[in-house]
Amino acid sequence: MNRLLLVDDEEGIRKVLGISLTDEGYEVQTAENGIRALELFEGSQYLLVITDIKMPGMDGIRLLQEIKRRNPMTEVIIITGHGEMDLAIEALKLEASDFITKPINTEALSVALHRAKEKIQIKKKLSEYTENLERKVYEKTAEITRMYEFQTNLIENAQEGIFAVDTKGNTLVFNRYMEELTGYTRE
Numbered sequence: 001m002n003r004l005l006l007v008d009d010e011e012g013i014r015k016v017l018g019i020s021l022t023d024e025g026y027e028v029q030t031a032e033n034g035i036r037a038l039e040l041f042e043g044s045q046y047l048l049v050i051t052d053i054k055m056p057g058m059d060g061i062r063l064l065q066e067i068k069r070r071n072p073m074t075e076v077i078i079i080t081g082h083g084e085m086d087l088a089i090e091a092l093k094l095e096a097s098d099f100i101t102k103p104i105n106t107e108a109l110s111v112a113l114h115r116a117k118e119k120i121q122i123k124k125k126l127s128e129y130t131e132n133l134e135r136k137v138y139e140k141t142a143e144i145t146r147m148y149e150f151q152t153n154l155i156e157n158a159q160e161g162i163f164a165v166d167t168k169g170n171t172l173v174f175n176r177y178m179e180e181l182t183g184y185t186r187e
Contacts, residue, residue: 004048034058075116
């Protein structure tokens with residue numbers, strides 16, 4: 001979880017922020033634009049991405065959408081300049097983890113990264129819980145099906161007539177031997 005992808009068209013920001021993040025213990029890969037970021041993302045499936053919102057070609061909003069489409073577990077932190085608050089809000093609506101304004105405050109970025117990692121942990125736990133629950137439902141359904149088939153086989157092949165109705169008089173059980181005894185069919 002300490003690997004991240006940093007995307008900014010300004011080399012200076014990539015370099016300074018990359019050094020700062022490396023000093024905090026992150027393994028940082030950088031990309032100068034959204035297209036290059038997607039190439040790197042495909043190769044490594046980063047769970048943390050920090051991207052500038054305004055870049056030539058593919059902007060940060062489009063990059064966010066592509067990353068979320070490819071891996072919804074990834075948390076994306078958007079870097080915005082002054083006057084880009086509408087874009088930052090749009091990014092949050094598209095499930096960005098957070099946004100940081102320029103000039104970048106390293107403490108604010110650290111908090112945003114911490115929260116993003118917490119979100120990833122929660123998503124992983126929820127995914128594990130869901131998978132475990134689905135597995136248990138599958139197992140219990142299979143067990144109930146086996147029991148039902150066993151009981152149905154016992155009733156159907158019993159050497160005694162078995163006949164059961166519900167409270168409304170609808171026939172629930174009418175086995176083969178009961179057909180022989182009464183001369184009536186189940187129907």
